[in-house]
Amino acid sequence: MAEQPDESEQVAAIRAFNRFYTGIIGLLNEGMHKSPHSLAEARLIHEIGKRVITTSTGLAVDLGMDRGQMSRLVWRLIDQGLLAISPHSDDRRSNTLALTPDGDSLYRKFNEMSDEAAADLLVPLDSFLRRDLVSSMRRIETILAELNPAEPLILRPHRVGELGWLVHRQGLLYHLEQGWNGEFEALIARIYADYEAAPATPPKSLWVAEMAGQVAGSLFIVPSAADPTVAQLRMLYVEPAFRGHGIGKRLVDEAVRFSRASGYASIMLWTQDCLAAARKIYQDAGFVLEREEPHHSFGADLNGQYWRLDLKR
Amino acid sequence: MAEQPDESEQVAAIRAFNRFYTGIIGLLNEGMHKSPHSLAEARLIHEIGKRVITTSTGLAVDLGMDRGQMSRLVWRLIDQGLLAISPHSDDRRSNTLALTPDGDSLYRKFNEMSDEAAADLLVPLDSFLRRDLVSSMRRIETILAELNPAEPLILRPHRVGELGWLVHRQGLLYHLEQGWNGEFEALIARIYADYEAAPATPPKSLWVAEMAGQVAGSLFIVPSAADPTVAQLRMLYVEPAFRGHGIGKRLVDEAVRFSRASGYASIMLWTQDCLAAARKIYQDAGFVLEREEPHHSFGADLNGQYWRLDLKR
DNA sequence: CTATTTGTTTGACTGTGTCAACTATCGACA
């Protein structure tokens, strides 16, 4: 794949977005500008409001400000009656800062104004575009930021639109990571359609792993075509941005639990030996490699593997 | 659908993104900060470099600056030998500004620095996440900005990952706009899989309408199941953000041209009467309503319509 | 008990943002 022209296009797109979004942020801050308080004051009040109690230096560090400037800013707010200063109990050098009732009501007012400014962005959009906007924002955040390790992982049924999403993501992912072609995407489109069309018994289930409001992975269980007492585990997938958080393991564990509870005698699955991360998860869950079979699919030479987990203890 | 809690969640997500992206932009501007030139100077040089030739007031308006400050800023740059001033030919009040060779080389240096800063964002990402980042940024721009009317429309074959994308978008779109349920999504997943699996003859073709680097719509032609001399037009769809630009018409026109050139005797299509915008496009392209048939599908009571366009003149 | 670190303040200086006043020129109109 040609990398160089691609990269410069991406850089141009990022710069264009930065210019664009700088304008948006400026627009959102304009509301603040109309109030008699400066942007720095608003930032400070917001920060103190959030943390409830703080010291001057703590704020300066967090907001990336000069400590001298912070000192002056704080005194200005105290003079305005928005901020109250009291000596720290342990350390007589430092003071603790807290909002006065006036400051707190201003904090609330700023919050409302920010909410309104953000809501104004949504006004001209229908619900489809609103979702789109928010999900794109969330995506950018998870791509560029370190994922908060405390972010909870939710396993839930799929929602409308997510089957297509899964086809899209996996089609693209395996194309980029493994070089597989469009045959694979068409195949999984059919597999998901078949899942959805399958009857409710023997039991089937699909789990979407959601993290930070986004699809982080998925997996499903259907009765195997050859033997309805055997469950088939299919389409295990974890988003690159969410890897390394044990999501694959959680999905497989849940699938095993479900299959056992549903009375299946065993679980089988088909995978390719080039998918090392997945293989590790299957092994750890107790699956055993039954046989291997080379084949040519999706424009690549592959080695298919059949794994099995016995559920009768 | 519950709208209220949804809205406040979206507002919170937008505000979170604004905070987050303010930080990113600050990070990108940090590089500039290290040079002996102020951010305002850099902005000004960048703006003049882009436009080649300008007046002071024009710049002040475009950058949203005070004219007085602009005057001082311009003189500072002239003193530094970066900017040259010359009297305007027509209007003796105004001066034209242009970069000197020194200014131009600084402009190029700033550009390189911005490119590098943007490229730094990409460094820790693999190609999958890079694409994702850029496409999310583009999406936000098209959602929030007025679409540039000069933006060219490209009809092209689909790429790997786009079948799933189309299933996702249409599944979600018709769910939100028409209330259709997951049955519809599963159906179209199969339809796209069937398209991909269909043999090359009789001729078939799928067009993706691309605008501003994004999928703006799509459509495909396959031989109809009942009669291979009849083409079937399927899955016409235009993204809400790109509506009103004649994309649907362009797609249908291209499909008609293709079908005629491929020797099909006629084109048929199946649609629902609730899809008014699509119906208008079919009518304008010369399609005639052949018959209607009420049915219950996708969790809704629908009125299916069969349209036909005769290609033998 | 001394040296160093830390929390905070202050001074000095440059740049930014905003208002208002001022000059020179342009364009339109009676």
Added chain:
DNA sequence: TGTCGATAGTTGACACAGTCAAACAAATAG
């Protein structure tokens, strides 16, 4: 043709922002 309002650019004044360095008092380490 002269007048008047609009426009391009400049200048002064002032508050605030950003950065450095110095100062001071209290805390902490050795």
